[in-house]
Amino acid sequence: MYRALSQFERSIEETKMLSDLYDYVTKTLTVPMTFKDILRSQIVYSVSAFDKLIHDLVRIGMVQIFIGLRQPTQKYLSENISLDLYQKIVSTTIPPKEFLFEQEIFKKLKTVAYQDPSKIADGLSYIWNETHKWQKIASAMSMNEDIVKTTLKTICDRRNKIVHESDVDPFSGVKYDIEKVESELAVNFLLLCGKTISKLVS
Template structure:
């Protein structure tokens, strides 16, 4: 899990660097130069970093559950795998983790973990915790407010991508 967090920090630092470049160029240029694309790109990168992080921690968490290193929440047992993966796992149990990892990647490859509900659904595969209540407790805010802010960011990112 630490590798996923480390990569998230690297990705967010890239976002911060892009914003710093924007601020530096803005300070040294006139308003004639439109720098808004840099901020839109930073927003898209930030949302992408979140999405990638959720993909990574869910994949790693599911593999930890399979290996018996993490408690199995109900959503994990409802995760569907293909008959091919099940067959390969039964034929070669020691290698099943690699088949499971491929299956998780394939099943999640088309999913976007950006909206609050989709993020919470993904986290339920690896945790009993109610994600947004936990986040709200840490941030000292209401869970609905946090989810609403994230929705606004995602909606703005979607509109911004139309400009990129």
């Protein structure tokens, strides 16, 4: 799980560097256009990095359970696998059984978006036997649970507007405004939230 966290932190650091790019182009280029799409990309990239982190933690944790390195959760035990996969796991030695299992988990979960708090909690249930997950996460972040969940929803909602609606108000046809402070707050929040979740489930 350390590798997953390290990759997440690198992705966030790269995303933060876009602030320097934004500062540079706004100060040095005098053209009749805005460069705020750079800020929008920060939100998109940071949400993607966070989503990938949760996927990685869940997948790695499930493999650890499979090979006996951590205790299984009820959700893990209730997960169905195909008879085809079962037969392969029983009969194979090369590649290792855990490799086949991990590939199956990857295929099964790759279409799930770990952005909404309820989806994240559900995904973490595969590997984390904590009943009040967001209460625990928020406490470790020194924040209120409702504020943490609302902030996450707000950031992901803005990401979805950018990705699926070009960040355009459907009534006015004008792009929603965005400021540097907004994108930086989003990136820093997701970094803290991701690091906190990683620490709690590791």
